Amino acid sequence: MNKVSSKSVRFQEGQLERMEKLSLEQERKVNWIIVRAVEEFLIKHGK
Secondary structure (H helix, E strand, O other): OHHHHHHHHHHHHHHHHHHHHHHHHHHHHHHHHHHHHHHHHHHHHHO
16 A cells, blocks of 8 residues: 555656646746747837
8 A cells, every 4th residue: 555655646746847847838938939029029119
């Protein structure tokens, strides 16, 4: 029983780490998209 429960706990921790990594990557992508949009807006309207 102990082996099974410790395995499932490790699995859940691994899932959480993966989720955190994914959310960080998504945040980076979103920030990059926002930065690009702002740059394009400034280029079009700034000059």
